[in-house]
Amino acid sequence: MLKIKLARFGKKHQAHYRIVVNEARDKRDGSYTALLGHYSPVVPKKLEIDVAAYEAWIVKGAQPTETVAALFRRFKSGDPFPVKKPGLSKKAKAKAVAAAKQASEPVVEPAKETVAEEAAPIVETEVAEATEKIAA
Numbered sequence: 001m002l003k004i005k006l007a008r009f010g011k012k013h014q015a016h017y018r019i020v021v022n023e024a025r026d027k028r029d030g031s032y033t034a035l036l037g038h039y040s041p042v043v044p045k046k047l048e049i050d051v052a053a054y055e056a057w058i059v060k061g062a063q064p065t066e067t068v069a070a071l072f073r074r075f076k077s078g079d080p081f082p083v084k085k086p087g088l089s090k091k092a093k094a095k096a097v098a099a100a101k102q103a104s105e106p107v108v109e110p111a112k113e114t115v116a117e118e119a120a121p122i123v124e125t126e127v128a129e130a131t132e133k134i135a136a
Contacts, residue, residue, distance in 0.1 A: 001023070001024045001061075001063065002021055002022070002023060002024070002033070002057070002060070002061060002062040002063070003021070003022060003023070003024045003062065003063055003064070003065060004019065004020070004021050004036065004054065004057060004058075004062050004063070004064040004065065004068050005019075005020065005022060005028070005064075005065045005067075005068060006018070006019060006020075006028075006039065006065070006067060006068060007020045007022070007028055007029050007030075007032060008028065008029055009029070013042075014042060015041065015042065016038065016039065016040040016041075016042070017038070017039045017040070017041075018032075018035055018037070018038055018039075019035070019036040019037040019038065019039060019049060019054075019068060019071070020032035020033070020034065020035055020036065021033045021034040021036065021057050021062050024063075034053065034057065036049060036050050036053050036054050036057070037049035037050055037054075039071060045080075045081045047071060047074070047075055047080040047081070049071070049072060049075050051075075051076075054072060
């Protein structure tokens with residue numbers, strides 16, 4: 001069975017690929033039947049595909065790999081490498097929403113009573129009980 005797949009070329013960390021038609025069981029980087037295009041994922045990014053030849057091989061029964069099919073869809077869309085707009089991550093957005101929600105709620109201050117004021121009546125009753133025991 002014929003496959004339309006990527007054959008890797010280039011140095012370490014500087015890979016570029018040829019989009020080729022090859023037998024499914026043959027080596028990835030070995031000889032190939034036809035060259036359909038080039039793909040370079042490193043800067044400057046580049047994607048070139050001969051659409052007529054690609055579609056002709058599809059008609060002949062060649063099956064593209066998932067990666068090649070995705071690259072072809074991106075190529076047909078007209079903008080294979082869309083520029084991502086800078087923005088906040090999901091975590092940062094959630095933090096910003098929580099902060100805005102907290103800022104919009106009114107601040108409720110706790111009562112001004114201190115621990116000493118709450119404990120004063122308890123201490124006075126204990127002192128009174130102790131003096132009664134001593135007197136008795």
